[in-house]
Amino acid sequence: MMWDGLYASAFEKINERIGNTGRVLLAYNTNIDAIKYLNSGDLKDRIEKAGKEEVLRYSNELPEKIRSVQQLLGSILWSVKRGKAAELFVESCPVRFYMKRWGWNELRMGGQVGIMANLLGGVYGVPVIAHVPQISRLQAGLFKDGSIYVPKIENGQLRLVHPKEFNADEESCIHFIYEFSRGFRVFDFKAPRENRFIGSADDYTTTLFIRDEFRKSFEEIARSVNLAIVSGLQALTKDNYREPFETIRGHLEVLNDRNVPAHLEFAFTPDETVRKAILDLLGNFWSVGLNEVELASIMEAIGEKCLAEKLLTNDPVDPVAVTEAMLKLAEKTGVRRIHFHTYGYYLALTDYKGEFVRDALLFAALAAAAKAKLGDVRSIDDIAKAMDVPVNEKAKPVEEALAREYGMEKGLAEVDGYQLAFVPTKIVEKPKSTVGIGDTISSSAFVGEFALKNG
Ligand code: 8BR
Ligand code: 8BR
């Protein structure tokens, strides 16, 4: 099998070199994920107690934010019914208290930054500087040991310390993650696939709060890094995005002046004004990572409605439509690398060429399989073991379509002056949970690529 061979050699090459990537800056969203695996009887009882009729109303249309228990339970049903992820801000304190009392099965590191910090710093041995909006004792304790740093200002001097040594007692930013498996049933609903609903009970990551250490010392911080990954813009709204966007624009200018390539992890952004503002910023990034729903939402924002629909019609997603959408995005914004991931395959469109782009995608697919299987990647060995997960058969017709349309061979083709790289992924049959797999994929591929390029 060609792909088995390519997987094995990509892993070997990146594993050897990833420690030499240099330092990575991770900004801005870190939080605590309180994961609750839903139980059908319990959920049914709660819905009946809260008032089934009103709850069901919200299962047809998500509210803008959560202000009542009925809205919370209805939004969970919205996700279950469709097998789709959704995330909403929980504004009401009584609902936050309700979620706390409902409880959780597991506390895990959350937020793109937190998840990537533990993976890069705690598993790959790549030193990271992380933005953690609030460092509570609980939050600090979720960081793995290793080269993970947060800036601390002491006597006017900037120091880098492990979050556990930061010793602050700030607030805990908790996101309640309600996970359900494929086939989960409640009333007449049955989940078509595994997924989660997230209720974010925090006022910091949701408004993109930026710490003073980062505001005051960003130039000094940026001077000490080789790469940057930015995320956390997704929960902003048309009413509060302007100020954080100005700060971020400033940060990107500093990074670009120092030739630090920055990747944007584009999570689903419900507010259309914010989505358009992100598009305006995209030219300042080297790279962007997204899935089919996010790509479709961007196509819609730039008036490509037909293409947006095509991206959401087929399963697996039509790779020719994806390529067309990526070309449009690259042309429009000038972003140099677009990494698309979907259930079953990844594509990367780059304005530079080389097998290392594809090999980094293969490494990322192994990391994703390990994350799906275990919920948390503990060591590089977990990733090596993911080699045993079979390559997704459903990606065959995708590969054939790419060969027909662009003459793709061994996962590489040239399209309109860009390189298109493709890999079929490994899909874990019964994943432990779904949260954070996208972050694992994007950070592994971005950092893996630079490990190969520089190594
Ligand atoms: P629709 O095309 O149905 O709007 O789907 C939007 C996608 O974004 C879905 O994949 C949905 O799961 C996800 N999503 C997230 Br994440 N948060 C959402 C939100 N607040 N509202 C709607 N969709 C959301
Ligand atoms: P998003 O949350 O950003 O959509 O990222 C999720 C990604 O995780 C998907 O694009 C898919 O590639 C990957 N994934 C999922 Br979902 N379930 C998986 C599984 N069981 N095994 C491996 N990868 C999975």
Ligand code: GLC
């Ligand atoms: C979002 C959520 C966070 C979760 C992360 C996983 O940032 O707010 O709770 O851990 O996505 O990708």
